[in-house]
Amino acid sequence: MSLSRLVPSKGTRVLIIPIQSRTAAHAAPAAAAVKTGDEEPSFFQKIALRFQGIPLKGEAQRPKTMFDDLDKEFVPPEPLPALPKDFKEGPERDLANFPYPARSMYPPKTRLLMVPDSWCTPFHKITGTSGPYLFYGGLFAFLVNKELWVFEEQGHMLVGWLIFYLLVSRAVGHKLDASLYKGYTERMNYFKGLIQEDLKDAVEFRKTSAAETESLATVKEAFPTILKENMQLQLEAAYRKNVSNVSNELQRRINFLKETEEAKTRFERDIMLKWIVNGVEKQTQDSKDFRLKSKARSSVHQSLLWPF
Amino acid sequence: MSAAAKRVAASSLNWAKVGEKLTSVHASDLGRLRGQNSTFTAQVDQLPADLPKVDFAALKKALPTHAATIDSLQKQYEAVKIPYGEVPKEYLDEIKQWQEYNETRIRLHEMKVADGLEQAKKVEAKWKSAPPVEHFDRQHFAEYFPQHFYDLRYQERIPDPCSIGLNETDAFQQRFSDYKVLRRPDKVDDH
Numbered sequence: 001m002s003l004s005r006l007v008p009s010k011g012t013r014v015l016i017i018p019i020q021s022r023t024a025a026h027a028a029p030a031a032a033a034v035k036t037g038d039e040e041p042s043f044f045q046k047i048a049l050r051f052q053g054i055p056l057k058g059e060a061q062r063p064k065t066m067f068d069d070l071d072k073e074f075v076p077p078e079p080l081p082a083l084p085k086d087f088k089e090g091p092e093r094d095l096a097n098f099p100y101p102a103r104s105m106y107p108p109k110t111r112l113l114m115v116p117d118s119w120c121t122p123f124h125k126i127t128g129t130s131g132p133y134l135f136y137g138g139l140f141a142f143l144v145n146k147e148l149w150v151f152e153e154q155g156h157m158l159v160g161w162l163i164f165y166l167l168v169s170r171a172v173g174h175k176l177d178a179s180l181y182k183g184y185t186e187r188m189n190y191f192k193g194l195i196q197e198d199l200k201d202a203v204e205f206r207k208t209s210a211a212e213t214e215s216l217a218t219v220k221e222a223f224p225t226i227l228k229e230n231m232q233l234q235l236e237a238a239y240r241k242n243v244s245n246v247s248n249e250l251q252r253r254i255n256f257l258k259e260t261e262e263a264k265t266r267f268e269r270d271i272m273l274k275w276i277v278n279g280v281e282k283q284t285q286d287s288k289d290f291r292l293k294s295k296a297r298s299s300v301h302q303s304l305l306w307p308f
Numbered sequence: 309m310s311a312a313a314k315r316v317a318a319s320s321l322n323w324a325k326v327g328e329k330l331t332s333v334h335a336s337d338l339g340r341l342r343g344q345n346s347t348f349t350a351q352v353d354q355l356p357a358d359l360p361k362v363d364f365a366a367l368k369k370a371l372p373t374h375a376a377t378i379d380s381l382q383k384q385y386e387a388v389k390i391p392y393g394e395v396p397k398e399y400l401d402e403i404k405q406w407q408e409y410n411e412t413r414i415r416l417h418e419m420k421v422a423d424g425l426e427q428a429k430k431v432e433a434k435w436k437s438a439p440p441v442e443h444f445d446r447q448h449f450a451e452y453f454p455q456h457f458y459d460l461r462y463q464e465r466i467p468d469p470c471s472i473g474l475n476e477t478d479a480f481q482q483r484f485s486d487y488k489v490l491r492r493p494d495k496v497d498d499h
Binding site (some may be wrong): 243258264 | 321388
């Protein structure tokens, strides 16, 4: 947490009044000119408007100005996570005497920029609210009076440094805090990622081991059945192959018988046909010869009858 | 024969349901078994389940000259008994042996799971008892993230903030364990 929180926002306004008043003084005529809308702002007025973050004519968006974050307090979007109630690292932890040092989001409250509030509150019951101021003021006066607190000759330089610190912290404190908070958040997220990774292994192990257990149980239940079934199927396949062989062989024999029968019939038919054809041919031949013979005979007869 | 048919019919397994429950390692085993099963099933499906009935009387009518042969064939055909066969005992014994192996495997897996669960519980208990990381103390980082932080109060190591690997070997510890001398072990101190 940056030291800029030591300075209350209200208190610093007194210190940076000159800056604010100066910018306001510059911006006033420009703002007036813009408000009227009659005249085009001059070059310096434009610069002032730019610094103030007021858009010019025709500009849709407000310009980003370096004074946007001036005197702004950075408030983190979310507070730190609270520790669990009665958090103990181990059973032996004495929470009563040694409470866990939980990290606080903001520094402890202070008064007058640097006096811890816890130093003042015990006075309230006895001396009232102004008591601590009187006490510390009186103590300081006593120490200075008795020269127990000796002003160092260069001590006044501290005032300048304080003013310088206040100016810088008010000017860039917001940006600084924001960037530091961003870095802090990233680092915390990195560690949270490591934790999640570690826990993820455990969760993954539970998942995978449960799946493996179920798988092994299924294997135990199903695989012997499958193995036996595969062998039964092989037996069945062999049996059916034998059946197929037997029926094929029978069919082959029947086919052979049929073929022999057909061949026999075919031969018989062929022989019969041949016999018939031969017979017919023979008959025709015979008749032809007869005719020729008869013709010859008749011609002989005729020649015999009619020799001239 | 009908018993065989029954066996084949009854052996249908819900492969998809079994496959869903298996991990990838066992799924490949199941794939191989399923391949065998589908091969044999295809063979069984292609072949006839039983001997077909032959009308020998019609044959005799058709082939009267071969009646005697057909009679003989019929007798032989009706007398033929195709043995069904049975699964050899040694194969069944192998299945039993495999079952024993599987039981052992399951027991080993259970032991592994028990050990792993113990470790997982330890890890979960560790992070449950840890404070939120935003509230970590300096020593908590070394305690909870030993890979990223070290505690030189009790760890013997050389500070290595840039992680250039000074502590990967013990060469540096050896080298600087004694600053007085640096001598080779084989060197004889004779003077």
